[in-house]
Amino acid sequence: MQQSLYFTRGYANGKKSMEALPAIISGLPALMDNPYITSPYNSNIITSIPIVLEKYNYDSYFFHGGVNGTMGFDNYSKAAGIDNYMGINEYIGRKADFDGHWGIFDEPYLQYVADVLDTVSSSFFAGIFTLSSHHPYKIPEQYTDSFPKGEFPILESVAYADNALRKFFKYAKQMKWYKNTLFVLTADHTAQSYTKDYSNIHGNYRIPMVFFDPRNPRLKGAKEHVVQQTDIFPSIIDYLKLNDSIVSY
Numbered sequence: 380m381q382q383s384l385y386f387t388r389g390y391a392n393g394k395k396s397m398e399a400l401p402a403i404i405s406g407l408p409a410l411m412d413n414p415y416i417t418s419p420y421n422s423n424i425i426t427s428i429p430i431v432l433e434k435y436n437y438d439s440y441f442f443h444g445g446v447n448g449t450m451g452f453d454n455y456s457k458a459a460g461i462d463n464y465m466g467i468n469e470y471i472g473r474k475a476d477f478d479g480h481w482g483i484f485d486e487p488y489l490q491y492v493a494d495v496l497d498t499v500s501s502s503f504f505a506g507i508f509t510l511s512s513h514h515p516y517k518i519p520e521q522y523t524d525s526f527p528k529g530e531f532p533i534l535e536s537v538a539y540a541d542n543a544l545r546k547f548f549k550y551a552k553q554m555k556w557y558k559n560t561l562f563v564l565t566a567d568h569t570a571q572s573y574t575k576d577y578s579n580i581h582g583n584y585r586i587p588m589v590f591f592d593p594r595n596p597r598l599k600g601a602k603e604h605v606v607q608q609t610d611i612f613p614s615i616i617d618y619l620k621l622n623d624s625i626v627s628y
Contacts, residue, residue, distance in 0.1 A: 380589055383564075384598045389588030390581075390607045391568045396508075397450045399567035402608035404428050404459050404506060406627025416451040421458065426626050428612050429504050430460035435621065438462055439504040442492050444470065444483035452508065461506070465495070478510075478517045485511040485543035486519070490550055497554045508567070511543070512536045533570050557593060561618060563611055564589040590614070 392402035393409030401407040401415045405427040411418055429439035440463045441456045443449070447466035456464040467482050476487040483491075492507055511518060516536035518526070526538035544564075551557050566586035572578045577585065588606055592598045609628045616625055 380587075382599065383562075383589045383591035384600060384602065385587065385589040386602050386604070386606045388603055388605045389565065389586050390584045390605065391566065391586045392608045394568050394583075396567045399608060400452065400455055400459075400506075400508075401425075403565065403611050406609045406612035406625070408607070408609050408628050416455045421451075421454065425458060427459035427461075428615055429462070431616060431621065431623055431625060432502075432504050433460060434623070435502070437502045437504050438499055440465060440495070440499075441506040441508070442488070442495075443467075443508045443510075444485075444488040445481050445508075445510055449482075461504075478519075480515055480517060481510040481513055483510075484519050485509045485540050486546060489543055489547035493547060493551045493554060496556055499556070502559075503556075509540060509543070512540045512570075530573050531571060552593075560593070561615065562589075562591040563615070564591070565608065565611065590618075 391399065393399060393414070395409075395414055397414035397416045398409035402409065405425050407415055407425065409415070415421060429437070432439065439461045441452065441461045442465045443452050445467060447453055447464075447468045449466075453464045453466065467477075470476075470483055470488070470491060472483065472487055472491055476483045478484050482488075488509065489507070492505070496503065496505055512533060514533075516532045518536055518539040522539055526535050526542070528535045565588045569583055569586060572582050576582060588611075590598055613625060613627050616623060
């Protein structure tokens with residue numbers, strides 16, 4: 380975050396993982412009782428970051444280390460114009476990388492994502508959904524007692540996910556695509572609160588929102604104005620200076 384532009388008042392547009400993808404990738408917030416992905420409208424024509432970028436010869440990927448079809452991510456990927464949905468069926472790695480519950484542990488999965496992207500010859504959009512910080516918050520055995528456990532089980536898994544992300548960036552720096560990539564880091568939704576600052580309606584939706592460009596030292600520092608997941612889609616299109624029209628909330 381210290382090398383990035385980040386927002387201290389970033390908010391999720393929902394409380395479920397299924398609500399996050401349409402908000403982040405399509406600029407479509409959770410406005411109904413049911414998530415868009417499982418609603419009667421999920422076959423409607425929508426726009427998205429990949430659909431816009433396809434006109435500029437970008438390939439698109441969505442990496443999800445979980446079981447293919449979980450939460451309808453594969454079907455949403457099709458609707459959002461994503462060329463390649465990569466679930467656990469496509470994963471190339473050790474059986475020990477499977478956490479026994481959700482899918483592939485974050486550290487090996489992020490390394491795998493970097494390797495796959497290094498084989499892409501064109502410009503690309505890649506969405507990555509990590510899962511180690513989801514219940515039951517399991518981390519690999521080799522990291523037993525390596526991270527602070529804190530008051531809630533999720534905190535140890537968040538520390539593991541943070542370390543996995545640190546190793547991903549260290550590894551990705553060696554890749555040819557690294558310096559030409561805008562990285563956007565955010566959360567799908569919040570978990571339980573354990574401090575007074577987050578035990579309120581604002582804290583129930585506050586998430587990290589980070590923009591990092593290795594080649595742009597001006598994209599740095601903290602901003603305090605309110606932003607939300609649906610701001611990511613138009614922000615990316617604007618940052619790429621694409622003269623295009625989009626539909627976004």
